[in-house]
Amino acid sequence: MTDASSSPTALADPEGPAAAGPAGRGPRARDTVAYLRYGAGKLLGAAVSLFAVLVTSFFLFRIIPGDPVRTITHGRAVSAEQLQSLRRQFGIDKPLWEQFTQYCGQALQGDFGNSYQLYDPVGELIWDRLPATLLLTGTAFVLYSLIGVWLGTRSAWRNGGLGDRFHTGLSLTLYSVPSFWLGLMLINVFAVGVGFVPGLFPTGLMESGDGSTGLAHALDVAHHMVLPVLTLVAVGYAQTLLVMRSSLLDEMGSDYLTTARAKGLRDALVRRRHAVPNALLPTATLLFVNLGNVVAGQILVETVFSWPGLGGLFYEALSIPDLPLLQGLFFVFAAGVILMNTLADLIYPLLDPRVGR
Template sequence: MTNSVPPSTSAIQTSADAEEPQRDSSFWRYLATKLGGAAISLVMVVLLGFFAFKLLPGDPVAKIARERPMSPEQIASLRAQYGLDKPLWEQFIKFIGDVFTLNFGESYVYKRSVAELIGEFFWPTILLTGTAAIVAITLGLWLGQRAAWRHGKLFDRIASGVSLVFWSVPTFWLGLLLLMFFGGTLHWFPTGGMRSANAPTDPLGAVGDVVAHLVLPVITMVAVVFAQYLMVMRSSLIEEMHADYLTTARAKGLREDLVRERHAVPNALLPTVTLVFMHIGGLIAGAVTVETVFSWPGLGKLTFEAIKGPDLPLLQGSFVVFSTIIIVMNLLADLAYRQLDPRVRRA
């Protein structure tokens, strides 16, 4: 009989040291692949951002000329000022240079730098969408895990049914209903804007005024999107409920709430990571409807006003910013998922 000799500590350490460079190399290859994909997406965004808006009906210079009388010489001078008299390929080259220097030109409507306008309207959008995202994620995951743990029971049917109903409702329609009922009929909340004309000047009163304006648009966004988190969490947790490691945890005498919170939920959360990052980017880009309905002074309302122009520099700048946010969020989702799920690291 051959005696088996256990590996020495030094041999195990040597094997671990050999695996470390392989893991590092795998990570850098993965990162390079994802960065390459993000770069290609960004190039496509820039191309689409230029050519798509050139196809929009309407001539911004002609609209300006209709609003105030202008001579043919003044119209020609205005076209030259905006660079619209140049061939399309020259306009495209200038647009590429402007994008990489974050200089999107001057807004036709606001007569201000597009970069300054986006910077000014960016933070109200972050306040609105960030608050809505936190509430929607918390509510959706909390309801989702409890619906899964009570799968098929009354709580599960009610939570799933209500969330799917709200998910199916058009955002603008729900926003208008809330605005008319709670703002117009009951007068519980302001009907638009971010601040009241007679807002308090003290810090606490000013914050309270902004919060009051924030309630209805946040409820509108949360009601429409929290179902995504609920359904993903519910389905993921249902798949985990009969896993062997949960049976082992129960056999150790752990209570059901501990089995759920310490073992099942952390594993079921993995599929929601990608959804969270993607949804944050989508919320920012999809704020156009809510901000327009509630006259919220953010990027969404700014984009809506630009469409009516059409204000081409502002449209192109907003489109590039929105798309870049979505691309970055998708990249972060891929990187975070790889760190959280060992199966992706081994792939």
């Protein structure tokens, strides 16, 4: 009879069959417990971060110079009593600590108050503008993620080649260009027209407003999206390509790739099945951060192209300042990034079992 201590299971588990439990489920159970503890810590950290954002959003915008009441009533004959009545209506006549406690209590219930300028609930204003932002930034995110990962992989695998030098140089240039400046240049060239290049695309807004429906309306919206999406894709593709290229270059000298080649695997198979999955972790971090920014949109790009999304709404609120609207938008923007980062942290152990142990 074979000695149990010499079996493969006993050699694989230093604590022996007794520690492994029935059917050898001990190590897997310990991994599950470790992952649950890891996940609970990340979720707790996300909750603390969200509360910190809630507190920060209250004080951050109160250091902005300006009086919302005087800005809203600018150019009108308003008495001191009417100004005081508006301050009382907005709740900014109360002591700061009372405003803070009231804000936190309402915000924890999902109520960020009413906009000073538009008089509508902040939640409704955000919900109305959210689809336009998701359409614009979501489309750009999908495009630059696919292009950046694909070209970054090819550039690294053919390091030093003509294509690698071209894409790396172009990415470094685009990554250093401010997005609003690039948007203005695209408007000047492709919307206004320069020399022999005619104006091909609209300069702003989301649609022409000609009452078209169905496919004609979809094509009209797509026509308005071309320049803002191109601006976002140019910057996002550059960032994604550089991170993916750097990560894959770090993996290319690893021993496991040499072993895979020595076993006779084709170069394309080595790259696709072995090198790229291990190089994706840093890129996955970037993609999840960018996915969180999909909700926030791009304030400057939306402002330049007069896109009716959350970014443009934030810019409008900042000019007053419309405190409830600024606080609600800031919380939504930050919450999107925090939640996506937390999701990335929870997925990491599934991609790399060493994480969270």
